[in-house]
Each structure stands twice: as C-alpha cells, then as structure tokens.
Amino acid sequence: MKIATAQIMRKIDSYCIDILGIPGIILMENAALKVMKNIPENNKKFVIVCSSGNNGGDGFVVARHLLNRGNYVEVFSLGSDENMSADALVNLNIIRNMGAKIIEVNNDEELEILRESIIQCEVTIDAIFGTGLSREVKGIYSLAITIMNENSKYILSIDVPSGFECNSGKVMGNCIRSNKTVTFELYKKGFISYDAQAFTGEIVIEKIGIPKAVVDKFHEDEYVMDIDFIKGLIKKRNKYSHKGDYGRTLILAGSPGFTGSAYISTQAAVRSGAGLVTLGCDSSIQNILSGKLVEAMTVPTNDEIGLDSLIAKSDSIAIGPGLGNNKCTLNLLKKVLLNSKCPVVIDSDGLNVLEGNLEILKNKKCQIVLTPHMGEMARISGFSIDEINKNKIDIAKDFAKKHNVVLLLKGFNTIITDGKTVQINPTGSSAMASGGMGDCLTGIIASFISQGYDMMTAACIGAYVHGYSGDKLSKKMFCVNANHIIEALPSIIKEIQDLE
Structure with missing residues (x-):
C-alpha cells in the first residue's frame, strides 16, 4: 500500500x-x-x-x-x-x-x-x-x-x-x-x-x-507492506540446492549473564533458513551455548586469527545482542566494519557503542543494517524519543541517507528505509512485548542476507515474518516469546510462500 x-x-x-x-x-x-x-x-x-x-x-x-x-x-x-x-x-x-x-x-x-x-x-x-x-x-x-x-x-x-x-x-x-x-x-x-x-x-x-x-x-516511494508483497519477495528453493547455497551466517553475541541473547539470535538464523550458522562468543560462555545449540557451531571471539578467518568467509554478520555496552564491544564492532566484505546487521549493544562513535560508519568496507528500538535510536541520532515518535519516517529516512545504511526502526509500525524508499511493517502486537524479540529479528535478517537477499529485502522479509508469526501465535496465546517465534518460523515462512 x-x-x-x-x-x-x-x-x-x-x-x-x-x-x-x-x-x-x-x-x-x-x-x-x-x-x-x-x-x-x-x-x-x-x-x-x-x-x-x-x-x-x-x-x-x-x-x-x-x-x-x-x-x-x-x-x-x-x-x-x-x-x-x-x-x-x-x-x-x-x-x-x-x-x-x-x-x-x-x-x-x-x-x-x-x-x-x-x-x-x-x-x-x-x-x-x-x-x-x-x-x-x-x-x-x-x-x-x-x-x-x-x-x-x-x-x-x-x-x-x-x-x-x-x-x-x-x-x-x-x-x-x-x-x-x-x-x-x-x-x-x-x-x-x-x-x-x-x-x-x-x-x-x-x-x-x-x-x-x-x-x-x-x-514518494513510501509504502505499507502487505502479505502479497512479502510473498513476492520470498524465493522458491531449488530442489538441487545444498547448505552452501544458503550462506554462512556469523552471529557475534552474548556475554556472562546474557547467554539467552546469543542463543535466540543464533537459533533464529538457523530456523529461518541460513545454510551454516556460527556463533562467536566469549570463551567463558562457549560451553554453555555449545550445549544448547544443536545445529549451529560456536567459536571463541578471543581467538583473533580464527575470528578474522570467519569474518572473511561469512556471507552475513550480526553483531550486538547481549555483548555489553563496553570498549570490548566497540573494538569488536570496529574490527568487523573494517574487515568484513559482507553485509553486517548491528543491533542491541552494537548500537549502544555507536553513541558518540558514528564516525566509524564512515570508514566501513561493508554494507550495514541498523535495527534500533526507539531508545537506541534516540541515543545514536541525538533526537529525543518524543521527537522521533512525532516524525519517525523523516528522521529515519534522513539518518539512513546520511550514514548510507539500511535502518530498521523497531516499534509499532516498524520503519525500514535505505534513505530513498520507505517500507512500513504493519505486523506484530503487544503480545510480543518480551525480552529477546529484537535478538530474534536480528538473526532472521542476517539469515536472509546470507541466503542471497539484498539488505533492504532481507530487512523487509525479516520484520514482516517476525511480526506475522507473533500475530498468528497470539490468536491462541496470551503472550508470545522469542522461542515461540523461533519454533514457528519455518512453517510461517512456508505458509506465506505458498499463499494462493
């Protein structure tokens, strides 16, 4: 629309x-x-x-x-x-x-x-x-x-x-x-x-x-997405394809006390169709996450040589969930932006460390998707939450154009823009108002980028599918958490793809 x-x-x-x-x-x-x-x-x-x-x-x-x-x-x-x-x-x-x-x-x-x-x-x-x-x-x-x-x-x-x-x-x-x-x-x-x-x-x-x-x-290229639009974006899978055809996704997430963020974002990438998913996390929590993640690999971010190799081989990278708002996260983000040749999805603490450090976006060698909620957008943009709420589209569009990124501004009627085109996501509800939902969305977007979708398309599909899953589940559930979404993802994506 x-x-x-x-x-x-x-x-x-x-x-x-x-x-x-x-x-x-x-x-x-x-x-x-x-x-x-x-x-x-x-x-x-x-x-x-x-x-x-x-x-x-x-x-x-x-x-x-x-x-x-x-x-x-x-x-x-x-x-x-x-x-x-x-x-x-x-x-x-x-x-x-x-x-x-x-x-x-x-x-x-x-x-x-x-x-x-x-x-x-x-x-x-x-x-x-x-x-x-x-x-x-x-x-x-x-x-x-x-x-x-x-x-x-x-x-x-x-x-x-x-x-x-x-x-x-x-x-x-x-x-x-x-x-x-x-x-x-x-x-x-x-x-x-x-x-x-x-x-x-x-x-x-x-x-x-x-x-x-x-x-x-x-x-002026501003739209509200609907299910027919998303169906048209989701590609049919070739029956001769193998895991290598659906890309390598690297998730950099988690820290002591925040292993859930790492698990959710990684598992969301797995369940939304990425070929190979690897979680990079601190060695102190690697054993915990290795025991929980069955289909994804784990590597320690402390291993500089191994991490550099993974960054070079990946088809998409997601960074930020549960990393902590600290200098280590900032240094890790700088490393990724300077060395990655694939698109990077930045969320959560990856966004928090950008506050006052937006200049690092100018030196990037890769394409970037930013996925802030209102509070994170206020911190990195300098606008108050009230100012953003009153003028969301124009603020999001100007920010994306100025910093040459795809911006996904989360919240009621999520806004996705590359600075030229604007897509509004109408799906999702308050039944999804719980911890881990943003981490889940990050993993989905990174997964679709790995599968060969451009950043804007991956962000649109990710936002719509994420919210649509919550809407569908909430018809029978009082509240919907990130694990519910993760479990439903393969069925929901297939349902949308097969709509008459």
Whole structure:
C-alpha cells in the first residue's frame, strides 16, 4: 500500500481535475459510492455531519445514496453555504431538492438537536474535515465532534477522522474517534502514528478512479507492506540446492549473564533458513551455548586469527545482542566494519557503542543494517524519543541517507528505509512485548542476507515474518516469546510462500 501526505493528495487531485479534465464532482461521486460499499445494508437510520469543504460534499452524496436506498437520513451542516466549495454546494442542493432533512448547526440549540438525533440513529457519518485540515478545531466544530464521540453507537469517517492531521497523526484540538475510516487511493501518513488507531478504527482504502500513472507521478516511494508483497519477495528453493547455497551466517553475541541473547539470535538464523550458522562468543560462555545449540557451531571471539578467518568467509554478520555496552564491544564492532566484505546487521549493544562513535560508519568496507528500538535510536541520532515518535519516517529516512545504511526502526509500525524508499511493517502486537524479540529479528535478517537477499529485502522479509508469526501465535496465546517465534518460523515462512 502506498503512503501519501496531504500535499501529495492535493497534487494528485489537482492534476486529475486541471490536467486530465476529470471533474471534481465525478471524484466526489466515486468517493461516496465507495463509502456506501462499506455501510451494511441492515443499518437503516443515519446522521451525517458535514461542513463546507469537499469532505462535506462527499457526505452530501452519501446522504443521497442512502435516501435512494430507502434509509432514514438526517444531515447536519456546519458552516455557511457562502463558504462552501462549488462541488459540495451542487450536491447539497440536490439533496435539498429531494426533500432531505437538513439542519444547519450554528448555536447550542441546534447542537442539542444533533445530540438527540445521534442518540436515535444507528450510524453517524463524519464528513466534517478531510486531509487538508491544518489548524486547531475550535468552537462549534469542536463541540459537534465531542457530541458525536459521546453519543454515537458507531462512527464512520470519510477519508480521515475529522480533527486528525493527515501527515503526523496529531489531534488538532479535538478529533472524531471512528469505528471505521474509509480513505481514498492511498494510505495516509498520519495513520502510522503510535495512537492513530484510537481515532481511525478500522482503515479501508478504496480506489476512486484516479489513474495509476497519476499516483505514480506524485508518490514518494513510501509504502505499507502487505502479505502479497512479502510473498513476492520470498524465493522458491531449488530442489538441487545444498547448505552452501544458503550462506554462512556469523552471529557475534552474548556475554556472562546474557547467554539467552546469543542463543535466540543464533537459533533464529538457523530456523529461518541460513545454510551454516556460527556463533562467536566469549570463551567463558562457549560451553554453555555449545550445549544448547544443536545445529549451529560456536567459536571463541578471543581467538583473533580464527575470528578474522570467519569474518572473511561469512556471507552475513550480526553483531550486538547481549555483548555489553563496553570498549570490548566497540573494538569488536570496529574490527568487523573494517574487515568484513559482507553485509553486517548491528543491533542491541552494537548500537549502544555507536553513541558518540558514528564516525566509524564512515570508514566501513561493508554494507550495514541498523535495527534500533526507539531508545537506541534516540541515543545514536541525538533526537529525543518524543521527537522521533512525532516524525519517525523523516528522521529515519534522513539518518539512513546520511550514514548510507539500511535502518530498521523497531516499534509499532516498524520503519525500514535505505534513505530513498520507505517500507512500513504493519505486523506484530503487544503480545510480543518480551525480552529477546529484537535478538530474534536480528538473526532472521542476517539469515536472509546470507541466503542471497539484498539488505533492504532481507530487512523487509525479516520484520514482516517476525511480526506475522507473533500475530498468528497470539490468536491462541496470551503472550508470545522469542522461542515461540523461533519454533514457528519455518512453517510461517512456508505458509506465506505458498499463499494462493
């Protein structure tokens, strides 16, 4: 799914109307028909709250179609006809001529009528503000939104919930809390914000007749991944392949007291299909991990010559889980970045030691994937967590471009970017909120790189499969831990690959 800002949608609409000659009223009609598709026929009583913009116009068209369907409809109009867009006014006049019940809302008495009507109806349709909202919602508009939120049995919003800033997901003073949002053509950028779902409810994207070439002309390579996209990325295995064809993965992880991180990341690499996996760890914990890892080899990182040889032979390297935030980890990371010719995935303490040491990324001889969570991203980027949350895509994209890395910013709606293209991962849930999940993801990404996938593709597959596994398991489990994911990985990957 392609992502758009309000500015992109404005350019697309303008191009369709001004250059292609598609009348705006046709787009409005198409939008309303797609809203109708999302209204169950068993609902009979509706309140539609509109204003003077094109979002209100969509609402007037929906009112006409509901009336034609034989439903009871009351339309409440906020604002005056004098300020109404031309297309919206045409559709308002049509429903006036049809004898629709239309109440203009300008005072407390009319707000009370709105409240009583909403209490009596089954569905409230929000058609007040669309994607162009850029200032705080105040006065009668804010009061109407509060009444809708407090008294509606079910709210459907057209394009975006009124009061929702399209680009950031910020609440502009007051905002509709929808059960469903029917948006048009593209997924809005604000929908990926941390608490957006509390306002959007279920999001449905509908096409309204805008040519694909126009969307492609203005779209900025930002997407939300779906299962069909991931299925298309996962390669079929040749029946004549052997372990050498699926690469050598080196995991540098673990320290006394943190053997679990090393085990999880290594086992995740094994279970997601790497040909040969080797764990490099301190000699003091090697025996512990050798006893736990059946399919992976272990080597001591204290053996400089042996480690150098492994670094040279590997097809991917993951470094960081459970190593400790210390000088030894920093020195090990420097060694890897200066000597590795294969892609390197940096996570956990590998990221922590980059704080104040980002210059070592400039001297690298290899490609790099960074997989920070919000706290780690704040430490290495200099932005606060709050600043990152408010502007995740742009901060992630700028960081990846500046340091020439693939950045996977973990969290709700994980962001994956190489500085040019952005992919958002929608999978995963709070059922996965437990220690070791990041270590598991690191191993999966390193494994797919070893199997011959480029870094961006490996990061996308890894993030999606990891979260999808958690989603699937959480249907029958209260909480899902990293070992559950590891056990499920081969079956889940095969399931996605074989989808019809």
